[in-house]
Amino acid sequence: MALPPLFKQRMQHFLGREAEAFFQSYEQERHYGLRINTLKWTVEEARQALPFHLTPIPWVPEGFYYREQERPAKHPYYHAGLYYIQEPSAMAPAAMIPIEPGDRVLDLCAAPGGKSTQIAARLAGQGILVSNDISAERIKALVKNLELFGVRNAIVTNETPERLADVFGAYFDKIIIDAPCSGEGMFRKNPEMVKSWETHNIESCAVMQRDILYQAARMLKPGGLMLYSTCTFAPEENEAQIGRFLSRYPQFEVEDLTMVSGFQPGRPEWVSQDELPGNIKEQLARTARLWPHHVRGEGHFLALLRKTDGEPEMYQSEQATPVPEKVLQDFRQFEKDVCVRPFEEMMDGRLVSFKQHLYVKPEGLPSLQGLRVVKSGWYLGEIKKNRFVPSQALAMGLEMADVIKTVSLSVEDETLLRYLKGETLSLQGEKGWKLVCVDRFPLGWGKQVQGILKNAYPPAWRWLT
Numbered sequence: 431m432a433l434p435p436l437f438k439q440r441m442q443h444f445l446g447r448e449a450e451a452f453f454q455s456y457e458q459e460r461h462y463g464l465r466i467n468t469l470k471w472t473v474e475e476a477r478q479a480l481p482f483h484l485t486p487i488p489w490v491p492e493g494f495y496y497r498e499q500e501r502p503a504k505h506p507y508y509h510a511g512l513y514y515i516q517e518p519s520a521m522a523p524a525a526m527i528p529i530e531p532g533d534r535v536l537d538l539c540a541a542p543g544g545k546s547t548q549i550a551a552r553l554a555g556q557g558i559l560v561s562n563d564i565s566a567e568r569i570k571a572l573v574k575n576l577e578l579f580g581v582r583n584a585i586v587t588n589e590t591p592e593r594l595a596d597v598f599g600a601y602f603d604k605i606i607i608d609a610p611c612s613g614e615g616m617f618r619k620n621p622e623m624v625k626s627w628e629t630h631n632i633e634s635c636a637v638m639q640r641d642i643l644y645q646a647a648r649m650l651k652p653g654g655l656m657l658y659s660t661c662t663f664a665p666e667e668n669e670a671q672i673g674r675f676l677s678r679y680p681q682f683e684v685e686d687l688t689m690v691s692g693f694q695p696g697r698p699e700w701v702s703q704d705e706l707p708g709n710i711k712e713q714l715a716r717t718a719r720l721w722p723h724h725v726r727g728e729g730h731f732l733a734l735l736r737k738t739d740g741e742p743e744m745y746q747s748e749q750a751t752p753v754p755e756k757v758l759q760d761f762r763q764f765e766k767d768v769c770v771r772p773f774e775e776m777m778d779g780r781l782v783s784f785k786q787h788l789y790v791k792p793e794g795l796p797s798l799q800g801l802r803v804v805k806s807g808w809y810l811g812e813i814k815k816n817r818f819v820p821s822q823a824l825a826m827g828l829e830m831a832d833v834i835k836t837v838s839l840s841v842e843d844e845t846l847l848r849y850l851k852g853e854t855l856s857l858q859g860e861k862g863w864k865l866v867c868v869d870r871f872p873l874g875w876g877k878q879v880q881g882i883l884k885n886a887y888p889p890a891w892r893w894l895t
């Protein structure tokens with residue numbers, strides 16, 4: 431493929447004799463990956479059920495290569511959020527930071543949600559995920575992907591890192607910064623990136639990343655871990671960025687990463703020596719690089735940093751405002767008619783309302799007043815004309831066994847595609863809301879009225895032929 435001449439020149443300079451193998455990799459086929467959603471099923475169940483030729487991606491236990499012609503986005507299981515399609519090396523950052531259920535995690539540059547969905551699965555419904563992105567446009571895909579994955583304990587914000595840091599302070603146990611970058615590792619996946627490389631220059635990306643990193647540093651608890659990643663090869667955005675950060679923040683140090691076969695160490699020798707005082711050079715050698723000529727992936731840079739010292743968290747707890755009585759009454763009626771147990775029992779959270787809209791919001795958050803909050807936890811639905819109308823996010827966050835009335839369609843059933851296309855279905859049964867599932871996995875709602883099931887599958891989610 432036609433690579434920008436300046437890019438070729440730079441990589442030739444950095445890689446020397448190795449450059450040939452690197453350039454050759456652009457002539458080979460790219461690799462395709464999907465990641466199993468372990469919030470919904472196990473890796474073993476998925477491997478048995480999915481009709482794709484799956485081979486393990488070595489650095490992520492729930493990640494697999496598939497063959498291009500298999501097109502997993504065209505399988506009904508994709509609509510049930512049972513896996514996420516993701517470039518294999520992009521699965522490395524969230525796999526390399528040890529997320530534990532119960533952690534408070536910030537994904538600072540999160541859209542469209544590759545890392546956030548992976549983190550949420552690791553949290554297994556416990557703790558809090560704050561997914562943020564500065565782009566109001568890209569955030570729509572982030573919300574959709576979190577909902578599709580059935581994530582309940584996520585807050586989505588559309589903010590600058592600085593405003594977030596002013597509200598949260600040193601609140602998070604773990605932070606992921608999947609930074610905006612010059613995208614040199616995207617050329618094979620998306621040739622448009624070649625053009626954008628020529629316009630988004632490395633220096634301007636480096637300035638942006640530096641500002642994001644400085645704000646992220648404020649939001650990490652002492653003892654907490656921060657994973658910085660880019661999908662570019664430019665040392666200015668990688669080793670030099672981390673080197674500068676470490677010299678400004680001596681309370682941070684680089685932690686060892688799990689070096690999977692094929693991962694290469696960072697290249698401190700590519701950074702100008704005046705930028706690297708003291709032991710920083712040695713630390714940078716503990717960052718990692720994924721190269722397309724060493725692993726089956728497009729390429730990434732990873733640095734895991736620990737904050738060894740600093741001020742403890744100080745935040746103002748949110749004052750709980752009770753849900754208005756009438757809203758609560760209409761909602762509880764729905765809950766009683768449709769579900770086997772109260773929604774608050776399904777996650778560690780409390781019921782909150784914004785006008786007629788209801789959420790279960792994770793416990794333990796500071797007051798988010800003044801922030802642009804796009805999603806406040808698990809969105810349940812809204813009251814319309816004195817009746818509760820369930821949301822798509824509610825359907826996707828449930829299990830089939832949570833709901834009294836369900837319609838389970840098999841993958842082969844032609845009714846399934848008709849449901850996903852938004853058609854009304856002829857169906858007999860008791861009136862009321864029903865959870866429509868493919869096999870045992872929720873897809874969305876339908877409302878039974880006499881001999882038909884009215885389709886509540888959202889237009890933006892429908893199957894396109």
Ligand SMILES: C[S@@+](CC[C@H](N)C(=O)[O-])C[C@H]1O[C@@H](n2cnc3c(N)ncnc32)[C@H](O)[C@@H]1O
Pocket residue numbers: 520538539540541542543544545546562563564565568589590591608609610611638642
């Ligand atoms: C590499 S992409 C993130 C991909 C995402 N982590 C994923 O796995 O799907 C970088 C993102 O950073 C966002 N971004 C750019 N500048 C930002 C800033 N100052 N603060 C927060 N997000 C920013 C962009 O809108 C973009 O969505």
